Amino acid sequence: xxxxxxxxxxxxxxxxxxxxxxxxxxxxxxxxxxxxxxxxxxxxxxxxxxxxxxxxxxxxxxxxxxxxxxxxxxxxxxxxxxxxxxxxxxxxxxxxxxxxxxxxxxxxxxxxxxxxxxxxxxxxxxxxxxxxxxxxxxxxxxxxxxxxxxxxxxxxxxxxxxxxxxxxxxxxxxxxxxxxxxxxxxxxxxxxxxxxxxxxxxxxxxxxxxxxxxxxxxxxxxxxxxxxxxxxxxxxxxxxxxxxxxxxxxxxxxxxxxxxxxxxxxxxxxxxxxxxxxxxxxxx
Amino acid sequence: xxxxxxxxxxxxxxxxxxxxxxxxxxxxxxxxxxxxxxxxxxxxxxxxxxxxxxxxxxxxxxxxxxxxxxxxxxxxxxxxxxxxxxxxxxxxxxxxxxxxxxxxxxxxxxxxxxxxxxxxxxxxxxxxxxxxxxxxxxxxxxxxxxxxxxxxxxxxxxxxxxxxxxxxxxxxxxxxxxxxxxxxxxxxxxxxxxxxxxxxxxxxxxxxxxxxxxxxxxxxxxxxxxxxxxxxxxxxxxxxxxxxxxxxxxxxxxxxxxxxxxxxxxxxxxxxxxxxxxxxxxxx
Amino acid sequence: xxxxxxxxxxxxxxxxxxxxxxxxxxxxxxxxxxxxxxxxxxxxxxxxxxxxxxxxxxxxxxxxxxxxxxxxxxxxxxxxxxxxxxxxxxxxxxxxxxxxxxxxxxxxxxxxxxxxxxxxxxxxxxxxxxxxxxxxxxxxxxxxxxxxxxxxxxxxxxxxxxxxxxxxxxxxxxxxxxxxxxxxxxxxxxxxxxxxxxxxxxxxxxxxxxxxxxxxxxxxxxxxxxxxxxxxxxxxxxxxxxxxxxxxxxxxxxxxxxxxxxxxxxxxxxxxxxxxxxxxxxxx
Numbered sequence: 012x013x014x015x016x017x018x019x020x021x022x023x024x025x026x027x028x029x030x031x032x033x034x035x036x037x038x039x040x041x042x043x044x045x046x047x048x049x050x051x052x053x054x055x056x057x058x059x060x061x062x063x064x065x066x067x068x069x070x071x072x073x074x075x076x077x078x079x080x081x082x083x084x085x086x087x088x089x090x091x092x093x094x095x096x097x098x099x100x101x102x103x104x105x106x107x108x109x110x111x112x113x114x115x116x117x118x119x120x121x122x123x124x125x126x127x128x129x130x131x132x133x134x135x136x137x138x139x140x141x142x143x144x145x146x147x148x149x150x151x152x153x154x155x156x157x158x159x160x161x162x163x164x165x166x167x168x169x170x171x172x173x174x175x176x177x178x179x180x181x182x183x184x185x186x187x188x189x190x191x192x193x194x195x196x197x198x199x200x201x202x203x204x205x206x207x208x209x210x211x212x213x214x215x216x217x218x219x220x221x222x223x224x225x226x227x228x229x230x231x232x233x234x235x236x237x238x239x240x241x242x243x244x245x246x247x248x249x250x251x252x253x254x255x256x257x258x259x260x261x262x263x264x265x266x267x268x269x270x271x272x273x274x275x276x277x278x279x280x281x282x283x284x285x286x287x288x289x290x291x292x293x294x295x
Numbered sequence: 296x297x298x299x300x301x302x303x304x305x306x307x308x309x310x311x312x313x314x315x316x317x318x319x320x321x322x323x324x325x326x327x328x329x330x331x332x333x334x335x336x337x338x339x340x341x342x343x344x345x346x347x348x349x350x351x352x353x354x355x356x357x358x359x360x361x362x363x364x365x366x367x368x369x370x371x372x373x374x375x376x377x378x379x380x381x382x383x384x385x386x387x388x389x390x391x392x393x394x395x396x397x398x399x400x401x402x403x404x405x406x407x408x409x410x411x412x413x414x415x416x417x418x419x420x421x422x423x424x425x426x427x428x429x430x431x432x433x434x435x436x437x438x439x440x441x442x443x444x445x446x447x448x449x450x451x452x453x454x455x456x457x458x459x460x461x462x463x464x465x466x467x468x469x470x471x472x473x474x475x476x477x478x479x480x481x482x483x484x485x486x487x488x489x490x491x492x493x494x495x496x497x498x499x500x501x502x503x504x505x506x507x508x509x510x511x512x513x514x515x516x517x518x519x520x521x522x523x524x525x526x527x528x529x530x531x532x533x534x535x536x537x538x539x540x541x542x543x544x545x546x547x548x549x550x551x552x553x554x555x556x557x558x559x560x561x562x563x564x565x566x567x568x569x570x571x572x573x574x575x576x577x578x579x
Numbered sequence: 580x581x582x583x584x585x586x587x588x589x590x591x592x593x594x595x596x597x598x599x600x601x602x603x604x605x606x607x608x609x610x611x612x613x614x615x616x617x618x619x620x621x622x623x624x625x626x627x628x629x630x631x632x633x634x635x636x637x638x639x640x641x642x643x644x645x646x647x648x649x650x651x652x653x654x655x656x657x658x659x660x661x662x663x664x665x666x667x668x669x670x671x672x673x674x675x676x677x678x679x680x681x682x683x684x685x686x687x688x689x690x691x692x693x694x695x696x697x698x699x700x701x702x703x704x705x706x707x708x709x710x711x712x713x714x715x716x717x718x719x720x721x722x723x724x725x726x727x728x729x730x731x732x733x734x735x736x737x738x739x740x741x742x743x744x745x746x747x748x749x750x751x752x753x754x755x756x757x758x759x760x761x762x763x764x765x766x767x768x769x770x771x772x773x774x775x776x777x778x779x780x781x782x783x784x785x786x787x788x789x790x791x792x793x794x795x796x797x798x799x800x801x802x803x804x805x806x807x808x809x810x811x812x813x814x815x816x817x818x819x820x821x822x823x824x825x826x827x828x829x830x831x832x833x834x835x836x837x838x839x840x841x842x843x844x845x846x847x848x849x850x851x852x853x854x855x856x857x858x859x860x861x862x863x
Contacts, residue, residue: 012325015321015325017314017318019314021768022768023619023767023768024615024617024618024619025617025619025766025767025768026617026631026634026766026767026768027616027617027630027631027634027635028766028768028828029615029617030585030587030614030615030616030617030631030634030635031634031635031638031828032638033614034585034635034636034637034638034639034640034643035638037583037614037639037640037643038638038639038640041580041583041640045614046314046317046321046329047308047313047314047331047615048311048314049308049309049310049311049313049314050308051307051308051309054768054769054838055838062311063310063311063314066310066311066314066315067311067314067315067318068318069318069419069420070315070316070318070319070322070419070430071318071321071322072318072321072322072325075318075321083838084815085813085814085815086812086813086814086815086816087813087815135637135638136637136829136830137828137830139778139812139826139830140826140827140828140830141812141813141826142812142813142814142825142826142827142828143828146638146828198309198310198312199307199309199310200305200306200307200309200310200312200338201338210423244370244423244425244426245369245370245371245425245426246369246370246426247368247369247370247371248370257426258423258424258425258426259424259426260312260315260421260424260426260427260430261420262420262421262423262424270338270339270367296609299605299609301598301602303598330598330601330605330613331592331597331598331615332595332598333592333593333594333595333597333598334592335591335592335593346595347594347595347598350594350595350598350599351595351598351599351602352602353602353703353704354599354600354602354603354606354703354714355602355605355606356602356605356606356609359602359605482593482594482596483591483593483594484589484590484591484593484594484596484622485622494707528654528707528709528710529653529654529655529709529710530653530654530710531652531653531654531655532654541710542707542708542709542710543708543710544596544599544705544708544710544711544714545704546704546705546707546708554622554623554651
């Protein structure tokens with residue numbers, strides 16, 4: 012059975028771009044199965060693209076081909092690539108930071124730059140188009156790979172894995188009884204915030220379910236949140252509307268308001284500049 | 296042919312949750328066909344989840360498996376269940392009110408609580424996760440059922456249908472020439488409001504297409520709308536921008552502005568507290 | 580292999596309409612493949628419906644059946660039709676302007692009005708419903724056509740192609756060294772604006788990549804934008820946040836801000852009343 016194609020982009024469904032891109036895939040091979048990963052990655056946000064690949068990939072069958080098109084540099088010399096992960100998936104993507112988490116936390120076995128002379132759509136009045144690589148390059152090449160028309164080796168020339176463009180990934184640090192951490196990403200639907208602290212690291216540092224923990228959140232050093240929160244394994248342990256610390260679906264420490272939005276309630280964000288300090292709460 | 300899986304959630308496509316959930320399904324059985332019902336149920340709104348199941352289910356082939364994950368109580372003792380309807384569909388859902396309309400208007404033949412010791416995803420670093428039952432429990436169990444790996448009987452132990460958690464459903468009432476009714480739900484796209492009055496009930500009470508009808512809308516008893524409206528079978532009978540009463544796609548009385556939003560134009564809502572009075576309009 | 584069904588509507592996924600419509604399709608024939616084109620066409624905007632069909636259709640396999648339901652006149656005498664294009668696609672749509680661009684730029688070979696006595700859903704308590712033709716008429720008829728249950732001839736009686744309802748399409752005009760043009764449509768995600776000037780027309784008129792061009796935008800004659808812009812083949816040639824002129828994915832001249840929104844940055848729009856003047860920039 013041919014591998015599934017899973018797409019993620021920042022295109023949204025507001026106009027006809029995805030429809031055109033999927034048409035190209037089906038014109039390469041009618042049998043290919045296309046799944047929407049998401050088309051609502053924040054615009055130009057290659058960090059989120061990277062995180063969403065990491066978040067969902069391991070749940071798919073071996074050999075699944077992911078196509079990630081968040082491409083602020085389209086038409087510039089950034090590489091258009093296909094990576095093979097250590098656990099056997101393929102990712103077709105601009106090499107612009109979108110492979111950061113997979114490279115660090117899963118491993119990239121090999122990466123190849125797409126040879127446009129072979130693996131780019133011809134005809135259909137697309138020859139002079141320099142801006143829609145989702146349709147003309149990434150989607151088309153991914154379809155050829157999944158269909159078996161080309162092998163991974165025929166994507167184009169390989170290049171060293173350590174040349175892959177990466178964002179900085181920060182690790183949490185326990186110092187003097189304080190867990191220093193970062194807010195890695197949000198859940199833009201429910202408003203939860205996800206930290207870079209694995210559950211294991213957190214519990215090994217002495218924090219335990221059922222306890223109350225003092226959390227300080229700073230933005231660029233300035234205090235923006237300071238509360239004592241319950242740490243539990245699910246939202247239902249907090250009263251409705253109450254903030255809490257929990258273990259998220261990727262086994263990492265996260266922040267929520269039960270049936271509410273942590274991000275909006277406290278006017279917080281994620282990414283560069285947002286830092287956390289967790290301390291055991293000692294009752295007076 | 297294996298039954299189709301139709302999913303509805305309040306997850307949206309803003310992050311990677313749906314992608315992970317669908318990956319689990321495809322890892323259970325590559326052949327399973329997945330259809331998006333909707334992922335834009337209002338957050339935690341089990342009433343809407345229930346209504347949307349009722350609204351669309353009967354149009355699907357017999358045996359279709361619906362997965363509904365609107366789950367404010369995830370991680371609390373609410374039951375995770377699979378219901379079999381009287382007309383032969385399956386619904387995999389938390390038992391939290393999401394089965395209200397199907398139970399009353401279609402009928403639930405049997406309901407079983409999912410046995411987590413058998414029908415929950417293992418591995419993939421999910422063992423300590425208590426919050427994402429869409430991925431680890433509902434999606435996984437539904438895939439096993441649709442695939443034929445387990446029978447309905449193997450979902451888990453059955454429990455009495457009359458223990459199913461239900462919201463209150465109100466019936467319209469004709470009294471002294473006035474039809475007293477409720478706004479059951481809205482169409483959040485076009486802004487129409489749907490009442491709990493079946494067309495048959497309405498016409499049996501003496502209201503007829505082509506007539507003008509006086510409609511009073513109250514919120515918690517206070518008058519919010521009072522106009523004489525045309526009752527017709529489609530929007531085009533009213534001028535553009537004019538309000539009207541019509542027969543909706545589920546053969547129930549509804550309120551619209553032709554090519555506009557009834558809900559926004561008159562600043563109205565639906566659910567608890569919103570009541571209606573329809574009266575024959577007698578010209579002076 | 581049966582043709583694919585590609586759907587576009589203005590329904591959104593906010594409620595259960597699409598789910599019901601797709602259920603009808605799958606009940607006609609389980610084997611049919613359904614693809615979301617988009618369900619976010621602006622409400623009642625038959626111009627956008629027409630443009631999106633044109634934008635994506637040619638990338639699909641021959642014989643693909645498009646279903647376009649943007650239908651402000653549902654329940655009025657507008658025709659419900661199936662068109663066959665000169666390049667071998669089918670479009671199931673209300674005949675309300677949604678075929679404008681295909682008729683002019685691709686060609687309609689034949690058009691037939693759907694015979695409701697044969698090709699309309701029966702049963703399921705839909706007999707008295709006059710408002711949801713996406714489910715009961717367009718989706719149902721398209722499924723029968725794609726499945727091979729009916730031939731194109733069995734859709735219903737054909738009528739003259741020149742009776743098809745059309746919006747006005749304007750052509751650009753070069754006069755006294757000025758290219759007079761219109762903004763045809765926007766990209767509501769990235770905020771680019773697309774003109775009605777083909778790249779060939781533009782370059783034949785003497786404009787060339789790498790040059791700076793003076794652009795004046797007027798709304799109803801009043802000047803709303805007046806700047807000298809770089810004309811290049813991709814966004815990356817402009818600095819981040821800078822406006823530019825580029826060649827879009829349909830080989831037409833378009834306006835962008837690199838990694839920003841041209842439409843929002845300059846508070847502009849598209850459609851009736853928005854006119855453009857391109858002039859060679861002569862440095863003092």
